Amino acid sequence: MTEQTKPRRPRLDLQVLGPIIALAVLIVIGALMNENFLGYGNITNVLSRSAFIGIIAVGMTFVITAGGLDLSVGSMAAFIAGCMILAMNALVPMMGTGWSTIFAGMAIALALGLVAGLANGLLITRARIEAFIVTLGTMGIFRSLVTWLADGGTISLDFTLRGVYRPMYYGGILGVSWPIIVFAVVAIAGEIAMRHTSFGRHCAAIGSNEQVARYSAIPVDRVRAWTYVLLGILVGIATIMYVPRLGSASSSTGVLWELEAIAAVIIGGTMLKGGFGRVWGTVVGVLILGLIDNLLNLTDLVSPYLNGAIQGVIIILAVVLQRQKKAER
Amino acid sequence: MGLDVSGDPVLSLNGVCRDFGQVRVLHSVDFALHAGAVHALIGENGAGKSTCMKILGGYLSASDGAVRHNGQDTVFASAQQAESDGVVMIHQEFNLAEQLSVEQNIFLGRELRKGVFLDHAQMRKQTQDLLDRLETRVDPAARVEDISVSDKQMVEIAKALSRNARVLIMDEPTAVLTNREAAVLFRQIERLRADGVAILYTSHKLDEIARLADMITVLRDGRVVAHGAGAEFDEDRMARDMVGRDLTNLYPDHDGPVGQEPVLEVENLTVPGLVEGLSFNLAPGEVLGFAGLVGSGRTEAMEGLMGLRAATGTIRRNGQPVTIRRMSDATQVGLGYLTEDRKGRGLILSQGMRPNLTLLALRKFVRRLIDRRAEEAALDTAITEFDIRAPHRDVAVGNLSGGNQQKLLLAKTMLNAPEIVIIDEPTRGIDIGTKQQIYAFIRTLAEQGRAVIVISSEMAEVIGLADRVVVMRQGRKAGELTRAEISEDSIVRLAMGLDGKDYAA
Numbered sequence: 097m098t099e100q101t102k103p104r105r106p107r108l109d110l111q112v113l114g115p116i117i118a119l120a121v122l123i124v125i126g127a128l129m130n131e132n133f134l135g136y137g138n139i140t141n142v143l144s145r146s147a148f149i150g151i152i153a154v155g156m157t158f159v160i161t162a163g164g165l166d167l168s169v170g171s172m173a174a175f176i177a178g179c180m181i182l183a184m185n186a187l188v189p190m191m192g193t194g195w196s197t198i199f200a201g202m203a204i205a206l207a208l209g210l211v212a213g214l215a216n217g218l219l220i221t222r223a224r225i226e227a228f229i230v231t232l233g234t235m236g237i238f239r240s241l242v243t244w245l246a247d248g249g250t251i252s253l254d255f256t257l258r259g260v261y262r263p264m265y266y267g268g269i270l271g272v273s274w275p276i277i278v279f280a281v282v283a284i285a286g287e288i289a290m291r292h293t294s295f296g297r298h299c300a301a302i303g304s305n306e307q308v309a310r311y312s313a314i315p316v317d318r319v320r321a322w323t324y325v326l327l328g329i330l331v332g333i334a335t336i337m338y339v340p341r342l343g344s345a346s347s348s349t350g351v352l353w354e355l356e357a358i359a360a361v362i363i364g365g366t367m368l369k370g371g372f373g374r375v376w377g378t379v380v381g382v383l384i385l386g387l388i389d390n391l392l393n394l395t396d397l398v399s400p401y402l403n404g405a406i407q408g409v410i411i412i413l414a415v416v417l418q419r420q421k422k423a424e425r
Numbered sequence: 426m427g428l429d430v431s432g433d434p435v436l437s438l439n440g441v442c443r444d445f446g447q448v449r450v451l452h453s454v455d456f457a458l459h460a461g462a463v464h465a466l467i468g469e470n471g472a473g474k475s476t477c478m479k480i481l482g483g484y485l486s487a488s489d490g491a492v493r494h495n496g497q498d499t500v501f502a503s504a505q506q507a508e509s510d511g512v513v514m515i516h517q518e519f520n521l522a523e524q525l526s527v528e529q530n531i532f533l534g535r536e537l538r539k540g541v542f543l544d545h546a547q548m549r550k551q552t553q554d555l556l557d558r559l560e561t562r563v564d565p566a567a568r569v570e571d572i573s574v575s576d577k578q579m580v581e582i583a584k585a586l587s588r589n590a591r592v593l594i595m596d597e598p599t600a601v602l603t604n605r606e607a608a609v610l611f612r613q614i615e616r617l618r619a620d621g622v623a624i625l626y627t628s629h630k631l632d633e634i635a636r637l638a639d640m641i642t643v644l645r646d647g648r649v650v651a652h653g654a655g656a657e658f659d660e661d662r663m664a665r666d667m668v669g670r671d672l673t674n675l676y677p678d679h680d681g682p683v684g685q686e687p688v689l690e691v692e693n694l695t696v697p698g699l700v701e702g703l704s705f706n707l708a709p710g711e712v713l714g715f716a717g718l719v720g721s722g723r724t725e726a727m728e729g730l731m732g733l734r735a736a737t738g739t740i741r742r743n744g745q746p747v748t749i750r751r752m753s754d755a756t757q758v759g760l761g762y763l764t765e766d767r768k769g770r771g772l773i774l775s776q777g778m779r780p781n782l783t784l785l786a787l788r789k790f791v792r793r794l795i796d797r798r799a800e801e802a803a804l805d806t807a808i809t810e811f812d813i814r815a816p817h818r819d820v821a822v823g824n825l826s827g828g829n830q831q832k833l834l835l836a837k838t839m840l841n842a843p844e845i846v847i848i849d850e851p852t853r854g855i856d857i858g859t860k861q862q863i864y865a866f867i868r869t870l871a872e873q874g875r876a877v878i879v880i881s882s883e884m885a886e887v888i889g890l891a892d893r894v895v896v897m898r899q900g901r902k903a904g905e906l907t908r909a910e911i912s913e914d915s916i917v918r919l920a921m922g923l924d925g926k927d928y929a930a
């Protein structure tokens with residue numbers, strides 16, 4: 097796998113084009129099958145729903161590029177959502193049902209994301225436990241904590257607050273909803289960080305060969321821990337956008353988000369074993385997954401229950417394409 | 426020598442060309458291997474030796490021309506097929522499964538069976554026999570990951586021997602071996618030659634070629650430039666044919682002034698279990714050699730000094746005590762370290778030259794974001810200054826020849842402008858022309874008033890380069906030799922512990 101930036105040489109590379117072509121094909125198919133597909137309402141709907149996974153997947157791109165993995169993000173989102181709602185409900189008597197309570201809830205969500213990410217990061221780098229094991233563990237922990245907090249049921253946001261908070265998901269500026277705006281900002285910032293900052297360069301170096309990174313005076317553990325912290329904060333942000341949608345959290349919140357986020361990253365061309373990451377690819381991956389889901393719901397060609405199967409095929413195809421680049425003989 | 430090589434060749438390249446993308450790296454190469462003869466293929470880094478060997482061994486295909494096996498045009502569809510036709514190759518890079526045991530590696534892909542079950546006893550016995558033949562004391566059950574680099578090479582050789590090859594292709598097998606291990610290998614080669622095996626051999630150590638080769642083919646820039654019986658070549662002619670010019674004065678003169686005040690003082694450096702109480706000084710303008718047997722703790726000491734290993738001791742920089750806990754502390758006080766393991770620790774093989782070059786000194790290229798233009802400019806400078814020859818600018822570093830990787834690694838280390846440069850095995854696997862360039866470069870560093878430490882297992886290199894030599898033995902300093910005292914004999918005596926004196930603090 098050669099380097100990502102070629103000063104010249106407009107070589108048509110299947111790895112670069114693959115996800116884009118897949119996305120284009122999906123859009124064409126969608127437009128042909130349903131005239132509402134490209135309508136404003138539907139596009140906004142797809143993008144807003146994809147935004148949560150998208151924001152998380154951008155963070156996941158850095159974790160995977162640095163050779164790690166985080167399975168805990170879905171449960172973490174549920175846990176943060178639960179805590180955030182409980183905290184805001186508790187603050188209502190003191191701070192009222194205005195934006196100040198909501199801002200306090202947001203701060204709590206961000207702080208929790210940071211702490212949760214830091215916990216993952218430190219367990220992986222300091223205690224030297226495999227990322228897979230650590231995050232499998234924290235996944236179980238967060239999931240069971242939120243179930244316990246909800247006492248097996250649902251944690252609901254104060255009714256008045258819900259009304260105040262709702263525009264955070266449904267509103268926007270110039271017809272673009274807030275989740276889409278936040279996703280776009282996160283994606284652009286992520287793309288810049290990956291390609292044009294030392295942090296991105298260091299992530300790729302660590303994921304390619306940790307020893308080389310160490311011998312190049314890169315603080316390997318610190319960078320690696322930062323990728324998990326960053327992801328945790330992004331999970332916090334995603335949760336902030338998610339809570340106003342339903343106004344509640346339960347043990348089934350965020351189930352399988354981790355797999356969707358990882359799938360989006362891989363479909364986008366980031367290497368699962370690390371060393372090379374592409375944030376824009378992840379965005380394309382998120383859109384592909386979102387569109388498939390949407391298409392199945394809009395058309396009755398294939399049952400929406402087969403969504404998972406189709407996603408699975410696409411993930412496997414994406415990895416096969418990645419491997420096509422085996423050296424010529 | 427004086428063997429009959431007039432008979433029919435066993436395996437030959439006939440007008441073979443090879444392209445990688447747009448770049449042609451072999452231009453109509455011809456040579457032939459004969460039963461019972463050692464054929465040496467020599468040439469500069471990047472001349473195309475490994476490429477020729479991989480084509481013969483079925484790992485690569487020829488873009489044009491033919492491979493002839495026992496007189497017939499052959500296309501080996503794969504290395505497995507070549508192997509089943511008796512053509513076996515030992516690669517320049519290790520091809521071992523790190524997680525498997527020595528024994529499992531040797532029988533990988535052709536495990537012995539008794540019925541449906543593996544015949545462990547038989548495999549164990551055969552492995553032990555092979556290792557005994559190679560005088561290697563490595564446990565057949567040891568995981569490859571845990572054994573030393575030279576043992577890995579011996580396992581590679583054992584694996585090749587176990588295949589009962591009729592043609593054996595060896596790509597720089599001695600680059601990582603000690604002299605003693607190399608001598609064992611040579612005896613095996615002579616035995617195989619007597620058994621009528623055709624052998625293709627390459628090495629940058631020309632004395633080995635002079636000793637082993639019945640036939641020699643010299644490659645330069647992918648073309649055969651000289652060809653003849655081994656007896657027709659002495660080392661000077663080999664070097665001349667390889668490089669295309671006369672090579673005089675491999676080692677530069679050293680007459681620059683050496684400063685009085687030390688820039689670095691190391692006292693009682695201890696790396697638990699590996700290095701004990703090492704003390705030494707370093708003056709500006711000086712090249713300090715570190716000699717000793719493989720495993721005497723030289724690399725570990727320097728890694729300890731650089732903060733790459735846990736170590737204790739006192740370090741003073743220009744008289745001021747400094748604390749070095751991690752490598753960034755070391756680079757901060759002007760130390761630079763060039764690792765001996767350029768593929769495993771030095772360079773990211775899957776990336777291009779630009780990100781590799783700037784990885785260590787990346788901070789210098791950040792103006793809010795990474796300034797790619799400045800990086801490209803730095804790469805331009807490095808390519809000219811270090812004479813890096815790459816097929817094209819975006820080549821993955823793993824596809825550069827060994828010598829050019831080394832030059833890139835040197836450029837990477839120097840980009841950080843260290844005042845004290847520690848170079849571990851500067852010329853491992855490097856051709857003689859490039860060696861001369863690297864030696865000259867090291868001397869220039871000293872003349873600019875920097876201080877250089879050179880660790881080398883090649884005696885001639887230490888003697889030719891160093892103003893002063895520290896000899897290590899079993900993790901301790903065995904002694905120190907000044908300019909006038911440096912000789913092969915004095916170094917060996919200290920390295921082997923024949924003097925009885927122990928200078929360790």
Ligand SMILES: Nc1ncnc2c1ncn2[C@@H]1O[C@H](COP(=O)(O)OP(=O)(O)OP(=O)(O)O)[C@@H](O)[C@H]1O
Nearest residue numbers: 445450470471472473474475476824825826827828
């Ligand atoms: N897969 C590849 N893609 C592109 N170029 C390659 C590839 N493999 C080798 N090359 C180029 O082909 C040339 C010959 O390489 P080769 O490895 O055969 O050299 P060599 O003579 O074995 O050198 P060394 O002594 O350093 O081992 C080099 O310029 C190298 O960069």
Ligand SMILES: [Mg+2]
Nearest residue numbers: 474475517596
């Ligand atoms: Mg080679």
